[in-house]
Amino acid sequence: MSAAHPAAVTAATVRELVAAVPDPEVPVLSIDDLGVLRDVAVDSAGHVTVTITPTYSGCPAMDAITDDIRTRLGAAGHGDAEVRLVLSPAWSTDQMSEEGRRKLLDYGIAPPSGRAAVRGGGAGPVPLTLTVRCPQCGSPDTRELSRFGSTACKALWQCQTCREPFDRFKEH
Amino acid sequence: MSQPAAAPPPTRDPRISYEAGMYALRLGDDALVLAQRMGEWIASAPQLEEDVALANIALDQLGQARNLLTYAGSLLPGGDGEPRSEDDLTYLRDERDFVNVQLVELADGGDFGRCMARLLVFSSWQRELYGALVDSADPTLSAVAAKAVKEVHYHRDHATQWVLRLGDGTPKSHRRMQGALDEVWPYVEELFEPDPVTESLVAGGVAVDPAALRRPVLDYVSDALQRATLEVPTATVRHGGGRRGIHTEAMGHLLAELQHVARSHPGAVW
Numbered sequence: 001m002s003a004a005h006p007a008a009v010t011a012a013t014v015r016e017l018v019a020a021v022p023d024p025e026v027p028v029l030s031i032d033d034l035g036v037l038r039d040v041a042v043d044s045a046g047h048v049t050v051t052i053t054p055t056y057s058g059c060p061a062m063d064a065i066t067d068d069i070r071t072r073l074g075a076a077g078h079g080d081a082e083v084r085l086v087l088s089p090a091w092s093t094d095q096m097s098e099e100g101r102r103k104l105l106d107y108g109i110a111p112p113s114g115r116a117a118v119r120g121g122g123a124g125p126v127p128l129t130l131t132v133r134c135p136q137c138g139s140p141d142t143r144e145l146s147r148f149g150s151t152a153c154k155a156l157w158q159c160q161t162c163r164e165p166f167d168r169f170k171e172h
Numbered sequence: 173m174s175q176p177a178a179a180p181p182p183t184r185d186p187r188i189s190y191e192a193g194m195y196a197l198r199l200g201d202d203a204l205v206l207a208q209r210m211g212e213w214i215a216s217a218p219q220l221e222e223d224v225a226l227a228n229i230a231l232d233q234l235g236q237a238r239n240l241l242t243y244a245g246s247l248l249p250g251g252d253g254e255p256r257s258e259d260d261l262t263y264l265r266d267e268r269d270f271v272n273v274q275l276v277e278l279a280d281g282g283d284f285g286r287c288m289a290r291l292l293v294f295s296s297w298q299r300e301l302y303g304a305l306v307d308s309a310d311p312t313l314s315a316v317a318a319k320a321v322k323e324v325h326y327h328r329d330h331a332t333q334w335v336l337r338l339g340d341g342t343p344k345s346h347r348r349m350q351g352a353l354d355e356v357w358p359y360v361e362e363l364f365e366p367d368p369v370t371e372s373l374v375a376g377g378v379a380v381d382p383a384a385l386r387r388p389v390l391d392y393v394s395d396a397l398q399r400a401t402l403e404v405p406t407a408t409v410r411h412g413g414g415r416r417g418i419h420t421e422a423m424g425h426l427l428a429e430l431q432h433v434a435r436s437h438p439g440a441v442w
Contacts, residue, residue, distance in 0.1 A: 057319050058235020087239065088315035090322070146221035147330060148228040156221070172322055 009078075014048050015040040017072050024064045025151045028107040031065055035095025038086060048073060048081040053091050055172070056152040092116050093172045108135050110142075110157065110168040134159035135166050144168075188376070192310055193247030194271070195370045195379045197261070198415060199301075200240030201272035204262060205423075206294065207233035208430050209276065210287075218284055225330060229291070232323040237262075239316045263434035267424055268417040275359040277414075279422040285345075285352035288334045293356060295328035296392045297363045300385045309377040332396045339400025350402050357405040362412035363389070369415070 018040065019032035031037045031052065039051040050069055054062050066083045073081040093112035101111035110132050132142050139161035146156040154167045210230035217223040238258050245256035275294055280287045302324060305317035338349040364386040373379035394404050411420070434440075 054235070054319070056232060056235060057239055057316075057323060058231040058233070060231070086315075087319055088311070090315070090318040146224060147326075148221070148225040150224070152228055152231055170326075 009042055009046050009048075011040045011042050014042055014050075014073070014076075014078070017076055018050055018069050021065060021068045021072065024061045024068075026104070026107075026109070026153075028103050029096075029100050031069075033097050033100030033103060035091060035097070035100075036065065048078045049084060050081065051084045051086055053086050055091050059152060091172075093169065096169075104169060105135050108166060109154070110135050110166060112169045112171050116171040132157060132168055134162060134164065136164045137162040142166075188373075188378075189247045191370060191373050192313070192378055193244045195373055196240045196244035196313065197248065198271045198367070198370070200237050200244055200261070201270050202276050202294075202298075203233045203240060204237035205270070205272045205426065206276040207231075207237055208426055209278075209280065210291075212280070213287065216282065222284075226287070229327050229330070232320075232327065236316065236320045236323070239319075243312050243316070259434070263431045267419055267427055270419065270423070270427070271415050271417060273359070273362045273414040274411055274420050274423075275356070275362065275414075277420060277423045277426055278356070278359065279425070283348075283352060285338060285349045286355060288331050288338070289349070289352040289356040291327060292331040292335050292396060293360055293363075293389070293393055295324050295331055296389045297385060298324040299328050299392075300388045301380055304380040304384070307377075308379070313378065328392075335396055335402070336400045339397070339402040346401065349400070350405075353397070353402060354405045358407040358409045358411050360407070361410050362414060365412060365415070367415050 015037075019030060019037060021031045021037075023029045023031060023034055023036070026034075034055070036052050036055065037050070038053050039049075041049045041051075043049075050073070052062070052065060052069070062085065066085075069083050070081065073079075093116050094114055096112060096114065101114065104111040131140055133140050134142050137159060139159055141160040142157050143160060144155060145158050145165065149156045149167055153169055153172065155170050156165060157168045158165045207230045210226050210233065213226040214223055214230075217226055241258040241261045245258060245261050248256060250256045250260065275290060278286070278290060280290075299321065302317040302321040305313055306321060308314045308317065335349060338345040340346070341349075364382050366381075366383060370379045374381045390404075397404055413419075
């Protein structure tokens with residue numbers, strides 16, 4: 001089988017191929033930014049295995065992400081690549097990269113703090129978040145309009161200063 | 173629905189496998205049936221934000237159901253010895269084969285108070301259940317629980333906020349919220365009943381003892397009700413039997429809607 005694969009296939013080169021796959025619901029983020037891409041492995045025969053993890057149990061984007069990964073790998077000659085879904089360890093917004101947080105903010109979505117574990121996540125009482133800054137004007141004077149938003153991972157907020165509503169990526 | 177393939181379960185005692193499958197089926201049916209009930213509210217909730225909230229909660233429940241039913245199907249093969257898919261289990265079983273508690277199948281009848289009364293009790297139960305199941309000796313159940321616990325914590329918080337607002341609101345909202353709790357209450361004790369099928373799994377550290385959940389769940393709910401100026405109801409009747417496949421009249425109607433298309437067009441894909 002190895003003859004069918006391009007020469008010098010390494011986990012790093014394959015990772016480069018799939019890391020840029022966008023999240024279909026927040027396309028400004030790649031699956032690597034989001035922390036959904038867990039592992040890329042290439043065995044001695046050149047067979048590729050990509051491991052991903054869902055954000056929320058019911059995240060409807062996983063099927064689209066899986067298809068995108070298969071398509072990209074297929075185009076690069078890895079038609080027999082395997083995409084594995086793992087649940088453990090559970091995804092958290094703490095796994096989002098710094099780059100991902102910056103991209104979200106530029107896109108107009110208030111990013112998570114990166115300290116969901118410190119704040120208790122789901123394990124303790126849900127803490128009040130006092131410092132969600134408006135991604136448009138930077139004002140800290142904001143309020144939650146709805147605890148649930150347009151996708152499982154977001155809540156709807158509004159800035160009291162510039163009056164713009166905005167999405168907030170929930171701490172999870 | 174098509175879930176990417178789960179890792180094959182490790183080889184183990186067939187009896188333990190069967191019981192773990194039955195356990196996953198119970199928890200999966202609970203989540204599936206609640207997802208269907210919550211989904212009924214989409215476009216009918218009291219405000220647009222609530223349509224979105226209930227849809228999101230339903231989606232989390234559906235995701236938990238998919239993980240649990242996929243696992244159950246891998247441990248409970250069909251007559252041909254092949255694993256059963258989440259779709260097989262969802263669309264092709266009859267009412268008596270569903271093993272969810274009756275609480276999740278109750279129809280809301282358009283009563284938002286009843287929806288929130290049920291969600292408060294059930295998400296409090298799921299929160300304690302998954303919180304304990306994280307330590308399960310079964311790695312798949314532990315992994316599903318570790319994801320789900322954060323989700324149901326958020327659901328419980330949402331239900332708590334509504335119960336506080338309605339209970340401690342106007343005289344009318346108080347009366348209706350209390351009435352909804354009274355209607356839901358006869359179905360609460362079933363959550364804590366021992367289940368002979370999964371008893372040995374409790375001893376083996378795979379499943380959570382339902383009786384052990386009673387105190388933390390009722391403590392949380394009682395505290396929320398007290399803050400909402402509501403009374404903890406005292407149920408005069410006690411319903412149950414869901415784990416043995418005994419369901420209320422509402423269940424058949426729910427399954428008819430859930431399964432109709434899949435059964436009328438067997439094998440159809442789109």
